[in-house]
Amino acid sequence: MGTLPARRPLAVSPVGHRTGHWTVADDGLASRSARSRGTGTYETTLPAALGASEFALPGELAADVADAETVLAAFDAHAAARLGADNPALGPMSAVLLRTESASSSQIEDLTVGARQLALAELDESRSGNARAVVANVRTMEAALRLAADLDLEAILAMHAELLAGAEDAGQLRRQLVWVGRSGLSPLGAVHIAPEAEDVLPAMDDLLTFLARDDLPVLVHAALAHAQFETIHPFADGNGRTGRALVHALLSGKGLLTTTAPVSAGLLTDLEAYTAALTAFRAGDARPIVEEFARAARYAATTGSRLVDDLAEQLERDRERLSGVRRHALAWSVLPLLIGQPIVNAAHLQRTLEVPAMTAQRALAQLTESGILQEATGRSRNRVWQHTGILGLLDAYAAEVRRAG
Incomplete structure (x- = not known):
């Protein structure tokens, strides 16, 4: 039997380190033994320059x-x-794909939410904290795509500001040490200790130089930029979701995609490999992170195409159900919007389609009588209507991703 050829690395400069000392404060919240275990010498990461490599x-x-x-x-x-x-369904289809990507990216951070709660949160009708966090991630993705043509520091800060809207440090580079690990008391033993706060801005300047390049395959460019961003960890919170939004800013800004492929769903199917690839990048081999993004891209394209087909077929069935309604009725304009927002209320239709309340209510009644929508509250006021078929397709896709993982 022949031997397989050696797997050649994609060499990058490995990170350096800076030594520091950490002392767990005696504030009455940590035991003496916990303070002892958490006090000592640590090494932060010094990202290697990537801009002109x-x-x-x-x-x-x-x-x-x-x-x-x-x-x-x-x-x-x-x-x-x-x-x-x-x-008219193409825009809503792009919206639901973006929301699917945002939900998968959030799930990587253990923020899981079903399609129904996410749709309710878009109407400000959900009490789920996770759903509100995913909606914030949707806004981050929207900002990333809107700002894709000019990825400067201001654009990246704007993405983060959308993600953590209302937080004191939203849209601001961090001023403290952060790390990836189980302990909130100390960086000792952490999987990754990010650069000291004073090293963040120089590292981001180098990353911005790298983002401006146009001599790399787009997917390689996105994978390396993401790995460098996660190594820098420029924010106190929200680095993973902002870093994956940055990937889509590159995929869009460099012209590879005009819509949103659920790449994070692909990463979600093998989080261990994704994490190991980031570690390998810091050690000097970028091949694993590029391979992970290539694998995730193929998964996104294959499963995303099936999701598009399923949603388009649902829309065709709904058009048949609505065939008895006159063609100029508002219900026909509402129908494609349900792909992007499968739970609606009268106020949403009034805002979105700029119609009077009575016209919105009539459309909801027609869609309900046709078996397309169901009233979901049983109340006489503050009612919402849902499309159970579309919600089912979106939940089935999320379940497929979980099974793959």
Whole structure:
């Protein structure tokens, strides 16, 4: 039997380190033994410069990346072709794909929420803290795509400000040490200790130089930028979700995607490999993180295309159900919007379609009588209507991702 060829690394400069000393405060909240275990010497990360680095992409890795980019572009074209470029459902389809990506990215941070609660949160009708956090991540993604053409520090701060809107340090680089680990008391023993606060801005300046390059395959560019961002950990909180939004800013800004592929769903299927790839990047081999993003891209394109098809077929069935309603009725304009927002109320329709209350209520009645919507509260006031078919498809997709993991 022949031997497999050696797996060549994608070499990057490994991170350096800076030594510090940590003392757990005697504030009455930690035991003496906990203070003793948490007090001592630690080493923070000093990110290696990436901005002007040369990269020797191994041939087989370059082929893997090219294949992944091809299927991503095919997914993008499929979404438009399945509905038609002028179809009023294309915008809502983009919205639901963006929301699916945001939910998967949030789930990587253990923020899990079902499609119903997320749709309710978009109407400010949910009491779920996780749902509100995912809606904030949706706003972060929207900001990332809106600002994709000019990824400067202000743009990245704006993304973070959307994610943590209302928090004291939203949209601000951190002023304290942060780490990835189980202990909130001390960085000792942490999986990753981020740079000291004074090292963050120089590292971000280098990252911004790297983001401005145009000499790399888009998926490689996005994977390396993400790994560097997570190494810097520039914020006190929300680094993972902001860093994955940055990926989509690059995929969009560099022209690979016009809609949102659920790449985080692909990462979510193997979190251990994703975490190990970030560790390998810091040790000097970027190949694993590029491979993880290529794998996640293929997963996103394949499963995302099925989700687009399922939602488009649901829309076709709904059009048949609505066939008895006159073509100029508002219900026909509401129908494609339900893909992007499968729970609605009269106020939402009034705002979105700029129609009077009575017109919105009539459309809801027609959609309910046609079996498309169901009133979900049983109340006489503050009612909401839901599309159980679309909610079921979105929950089924999330369940598929969980099973894959």
